[in-house]
Amino acid sequence: MTQVPIAPDLFTWPSDDPALIAGRSSDGVLVFPYRKQKLVEGTREELEKVELPRHGTLWSFTTQRFRPPAPPYAGADDAESFEPFTVGYVELPDALLIEARLTEPDHEKLSIGQKMELRIVPFGTDADGNETMIYAFAPVGAADRGAN
Amino acid sequence: MSTPDVAIIGTGLHPFGRYEGKSALQMGEDAVIEALADAGVAWEQVQALWASSMEVTNPEAILGLLGRTGIPARATFTGCASGGTVLAQAANAIRMGDADITVAVGMDKHPRGAFSAHPSVAGLPDWYGEAGLFLTTHFFGLKANRYLHDHGISHETLARVAAKATRNGERTPHAWRRKPLSVEEIMASPVLNYPLRQYMYCNPDEGGAAVVLCRADQAHRYTDTPLYLRASTLFSGRDGAFDLLSPSLPLAAQPSPTVFASKAAFEQAGLGPSDVDVIQLQDTDAGSEIIHMAENGFCADGDQERLLADGETEIGGSLPINTDGGLIANGEPVGASGLRQVYELANQLRGRCGERQVSDARVGYAQLYGSPGTAAVTIVST
Numbered sequence: 001m002t003q004v005p006i007a008p009d010l011f012t013w014p015s016d017d018p019a020l021i022a023g024r025s026s027d028g029v030l031v032f033p034y035r036k037q038k039l040v041e042g043t044r045e046e047l048e049k050v051e052l053p054r055h056g057t058l059w060s061f062t063t064q065r066f067r068p069p070a071p072p073y074a075g076a077d078d079a080e081s082f083e084p085f086t087v088g089y090v091e092l093p094d095a096l097l098i099e100a101r102l103t104e105p106d107h108e109k110l111s112i113g114q115k116m117e118l119r120i121v122p123f124g125t126d127a128d129g130n131e132t133m134i135y136a137f138a139p140v141g142a143a144d145r146g147a148n
Numbered sequence: 149m150s151t152p153d154v155a156i157i158g159t160g161l162h163p164f165g166r167y168e169g170k171s172a173l174q175m176g177e178d179a180v181i182e183a184l185a186d187a188g189v190a191w192e193q194v195q196a197l198w199a200s201s202m203e204v205t206n207p208e209a210i211l212g213l214l215g216r217t218g219i220p221a222r223a224t225f226t227g228c229a230s231g232g233t234v235l236a237q238a239a240n241a242i243r244m245g246d247a248d249i250t251v252a253v254g255m256d257k258h259p260r261g262a263f264s265a266h267p268s269v270a271g272l273p274d275w276y277g278e279a280g281l282f283l284t285t286h287f288f289g290l291k292a293n294r295y296l297h298d299h300g301i302s303h304e305t306l307a308r309v310a311a312k313a314t315r316n317g318e319r320t321p322h323a324w325r326r327k328p329l330s331v332e333e334i335m336a337s338p339v340l341n342y343p344l345r346q347y348m349y350c351n352p353d354e355g356g357a358a359v360v361l362c363r364a365d366q367a368h369r370y371t372d373t374p375l376y377l378r379a380s381t382l383f384s385g386r387d388g389a390f391d392l393l394s395p396s397l398p399l400a401a402q403p404s405p406t407v408f409a410s411k412a413a414f415e416q417a418g419l420g421p422s423d424v425d426v427i428q429l430q431d432t433d434a435g436s437e438i439i440h441m442a443e444n445g446f447c448a449d450g451d452q453e454r455l456l457a458d459g460e461t462e463i464g465g466s467l468p469i470n471t472d473g474g475l476i477a478n479g480e481p482v483g484a485s486g487l488r489q490v491y492e493l494a495n496q497l498r499g500r501c502g503e504r505q506v507s508d509a510r511v512g513y514a515q516l517y518g519s520p521g522t523a524a525v526t527i528v529s530t
């Protein structure tokens with residue numbers, strides 16, 4: 001099955017060392033998710049595509065106990081197979097706080113300030129039967145186990 | 149204190165809850181009729197109306213129920229801050245000289261369960277919803293978790309907020325949830341968005357609330373107990389504020405829009421936090437109430453642990469907060485919720501609250517916060 005990003009310009013893919021993509025304006029402001037243009041002092045400016053750091057620290061986290069309303073949710077699970085997941089903000093040094101799903105589903109195993117790293121993980125299936133991939137953050141060194 | 153130009157002369161409420169077979173507009177109608185009776189004003193005397201609703205596209209259609217008098221009737225919606233917005237607009241019509249008597253009304257009837265919408269209506273990409281991130285409840289859990297961590301606040305303090313809300317609900321005849329829950333029962337409820345548990349959350353429901361306003365110099369024609377609108381402010385979030393549904397945030401943090409709305413409101417009113425006798429805060433969840441105590445200037449970050457343990461936010465305490473049980477005990481019909489706060493403040497300031505009455509209440513404060521990062525503050529006084 002072909003693996004495709006859940007949306008274009010979200011992260012570098014395919015890649016052996018993928019990174020999240022942000023936009024950067026001439027005044028150095030980072031915009032995630034990337035978009036083409038942004039107002040800078042009254043003028044619409046094309047943003048430069050830049051890669052964000054792959055490592056950071058967990059700024060906060062929480063849990064999602066029930067399956068989110070679908071649509072818009074498009075996970076491969078259904079009401080029976082849904083597994084509660086966690087989300088958090090990861091502070092990427094000198095860049096941004098990024099909201100993301102976390103690969104560790106047990107909030108007891110997460111703590112604010114712990115070191116996290118970017119993972120690109122399988123998520124669902126698109127209309128053409130490709131496997132969609134999303135970004136997530138994992139505790140550094142955690143086994144690769146999907147978006148949880 | 150500043151000289152007021154607008155008075156509140158009547159308030160009405162269709163109790164919040166679940167009402168099968170009754171429409172949002174009908175609940176709004178009931179609230180307006182109660183507010184008019186309270187003010188001693190006939191519907192035909194009302195010269196302008198502002199209405200808000202999340203579920204009803206044209207809530208100003210309430211005129212079809214109240215009477216098609218031909219007055220300017222407008223609708224506006226600013227999420228959970230809508231009550232503050234329609235109140236401000238109804239007041240501004242009086243200040244502008246457009247009308248002497250106006251009505252602000254809110255109404256809603258939400259389906260059961262979590263709010264569901266397409267991310268594009270919030271300016272967010274489709275994948276954000278597909279990935280399961282388009283849920284406002286994540287924000288409440290994420291903000292509470294970080295706040296508790298930074299300021300040394302225990303999970304039991306979250307439970308104390310919810311327990312207080314249910315105790316105040318028990319003392320409020322029109323509240324939706326009137327069964328008091330103990331800290332232990334709340335701590336035993338399932339974790340929804342860590343650290344927030346099921347009984348620490350409000351639920352969407354149904355209801356209506358209305359306020360009748362008039363020129364301050366004419367208020368005594370209608371009532372012996374007018375209230376005066378001392379401040380109404382609304383601020384959107386600025387870059388760096390941690391607001392709902394943010395895929396990323398800059399490292400340089402800015403305060404919440406609530407902080408700006410609160411400071412501006414106290415300035416408008418010529419009052420400070422210590423002048424306030426009754427407080428209504430947006431308690432979508434117990435964490436929000438704790439955070440909003442500090443964001444509105446009623447305590448320093450971290451003091452909540454002691455204030456809750458000492459019962460200072462109870463009806464008999466130094467900072468009575470959400471005396472009618474707030475959103476946790478009443479639920480949130482989004483379009484009506486802000487005016488429910490004003491209804492409770494008016495009843496407190498007019499000494500009508502029976503066993504939940506705050507003694508000698510003269511100044512009331514109400515704060516709203518919601519999507520997409522909008523905060524409103526209203527201050528009223530005798």
